[in-house]
Amino acid sequence: MAxxxxxxxxxxxxxxxxxxxxxxxxxxxxxxGLELSSKVAVTRQGTxxxxxxxxxxxxxxxxxxxxxxxxxxxxxxxxxxxxxxEQERVALQSQSGWVPLLLALLHEVQAPASPWRPYFALWPxxxxxxxxxxxxxxxxxxxxxxxxxxEAVEKDxxxxxxxxxxxxxxxxxxxxxxxxxxxxxxxxYHQLVALVMAYSFQEPLEExxxxxxxxxxxxxxxxxxxxxxxxxxxxxxxxxxYLRMVATQPIPxxxxxxxxxxxxANWQLIHMxxxxxxxxxxxxxxADIQMVTVREAALQGTKGEAERILLYERWDFLCKLEMVxxxxxxxxxxxxxxxxxxxxxxLKVLCMPAEEFKEFKDQDGWGDDDREEDSxxxxxxxxxxxxxxxxxxxxxxxxxxxxxxxxxxxxDLLSNExxxxxxxxxxxxxxxxxxxxxxxxxxxxxxx
Numbered sequence: 001m002a003x004x005x006x007x008x009x010x011x012x013x014x015x016x017x018x019x020x021x022x023x024x025x026x027x028x029x030x031x032x033g034l035e036l037s038s039k040v041a042v043t044r045q046g047t048x049x050x051x052x053x054x055x056x057x058x059x060x061x062x063x064x065x066x067x068x069x070x071x072x073x074x075x076x077x078x079x080x081x082x083x084x085x086e087q088e089r090v091a092l093q094s095q096s097g098w099v100p101l102l103l104a105l106l107h108e109v110q111a112p113a114s115p116w117r118p119y120f121a122l123w124p125x126x127x128x129x130x131x132x133x134x135x136x137x138x139x140x141x142x143x144x145x146x147x148x149x150x151e152a153v154e155k156d157x158x159x160x161x162x163x164x165x166x167x168x169x170x171x172x173x174x175x176x177x178x179x180x181x182x183x184x185x186x187x188x189y190h191q192l193v194a195l196v197m198a199y200s201f202q203e204p205l206e207e208x209x210x211x212x213x214x215x216x217x218x219x220x221x222x223x224x225x226x227x228x229x230x231x232x233x234x235x236x237x238x239x240x241x242y243l244r245m246v247a248t249q250p251i252p253x254x255x256x257x258x259x260x261x262x263x264x265a266n267w268q269l270i271h272m273x274x275x276x277x278x279x280x281x282x283x284x285x286x287a288d289i290q291m292v293t294v295r296e297a298a299l300q301g302t303k304g305e306a307e308r309i310l311l312y313e314r315w316d317f318l319c320k321l322e323m324v325x326x327x328x329x330x331x332x333x334x335x336x337x338x339x340x341x342x343x344x345x346x347l348k349v350l351c352m353p354a355e356e357f358k359e360f361k362d363q364d365g366w367g368d369d370d371r372e373e374d375s376x377x378x379x380x381x382x383x384x385x386x387x388x389x390x391x392x393x394x395x396x397x398x399x400x401x402x403x404x405x406x407x408x409x410x411x412d413l414l415s416n417e418x419x420x421x422x423x424x425x426x427x428x429x430x431x432x433x434x435x436x437x438x439x440x441x442x443x444x445x446x447x448x
Contacts, residue, residue: 021121022051025221028118032072034222037065040257042122042225047256049275051122052227059251065234066222067242074108074116074219076100081107081178092171094163098196101217103171105192106183119221123199126191130274133157133194135425143429146403147436148267148288148329156193164189197272199224203238226259228273230283234259265331266432276428279435286338287439288329289399291346295324297394298350310357314349317361321345332439337376343392344376351387381446393447396440403433407441410434 022042029036036042039057046054059065071078076085085092085100092099108114132140133153144150164186172179200217201224220243223236233249234257251257261269265286266276276282295315302308318324323345330346331338352360381389400406410433413419419427 021118024118025122029222032115033069034072035067036222037063039063040065042222046254048227050124051225053222053225053257055251055253055255055257058253059247059257061247061249063247065245065247065257067244068220068222069242072221073243074104074119074221076104076216079104079108080111080114084175084178088171092167094167095159096163097214098193098217099163099167101196101200101219102189102192103168105196105219106168106172106188107178109192110180110183116219116221119219122225123195126188126195129191129194129198130424130428131194131197131272132270132274133190139425142404143425144270144432146399147429147432149271149432152267152271160190160193161186198274201236201243223259226257228261228264228269229258230260230264230277230281232258232260266435270428270432274428276431276435278431279438280334282435283334285435285439286331286333287399287436288331289395291324291328291330291342292326293398294330294343294346294350294391294395297391297398300394301391310354311350314357318346318349323349332443333378334439336378340376347376347384347388347391351385351391378442378446381443389447393444396443396447400437400440403437405433407434407437410437 025042026036028034037059039055039059040053041056042051043054044050044052046052053065076082079085081104085103089100092103108116109120114120132144132149133156135143140153141150168189169184169186172184196217196219199219201220202217203215205212205215220236223243223245226234226245233247233251233255234245235248236259237244237246245257245259247257261273263284264272264282265284266282267286267288269282270276277285279285295311298311299308302311315324323342328342329339330343337343349357349360376384381392384392410430413422413430414434419430422430
């Protein structure tokens, strides 16, 4: 159901902002030149999750819903300590690239005169965010085992702690007049990282800028109120002076306006936003097969030490071609294999006869004369060579073993009234596992 496609929002204010946060926010919009169409309303009524935006009248594709002037954006360049952040730019470089924005937020949320205070009033309550990074470790592993999320969260937590201790805290301590003691907190920093994950926007690079580093994240008032659906009806457009939210589909009166946070698989949605889109609503959902799982499946079929050595030689060659790695994954979508080239090459190299591999290796790969029947589209999988299908099937079976439960258990839970009694986290985790397993079981059918 689309009603599940949301980021949980909880009533709450930042530092005691206006009692009527929507009225305060709308007044602020007028002051900063943020133009809202008369056809839309910011409201809690009729939305899937707390604050959202609803059409007061029917809207046609191409109609402007609101326009945000760049001066109203909250970023490292617009905050009140932008000069200092620019001056210290080199010292604030980090793996994430988010430190300057996070310091801007740490300063603005505790600054009594911050011009963004009415905007902060529509933020979720920071202590009630539902990202898995805030779940107890035992619950995270129990509910999300096999999905890839616990591993992603562990990396996040390690990086956040390192970034905070080595860059952020020393910077705040060096400028005590700008950061009160109560914001010098790893817990608050975690919460703001999650907020930036879920609510910020990244302006896309121009085509000629593809080689550049990604743009820094921005907080975009009004745009971050919209909830997400894969089948969204609005889209954010960037121009020199404004960011504009434009309708992409007809939106009937009374219907909610949905943006897209990008083509997100459910594991990405729960990791970054704290929710999933239940099967089959998320047409962008994927399942991963770890690259080393394919190697493990291939090793199962070897006979004797010589074959094992040859298989590792093939794997090392694939690593040299940058088709595989110890931490990579092959990504399978509902309609396509997103890592088609990598998986095709891997199956081909691991399954080819020894003499062919020797020739292939001597040539450092092959040219552009690949056979079309080797194309790894979902629809073409049943026509692949038997050895390829078998290796892919064995890899899927090994992947399914990484989950704590099987598909039938998930199906029984979803069709049972017990589902309604599960906690929010249990429901989201169940939907995540079920969607991934449906993709993997479809692969089993195609390779049988």
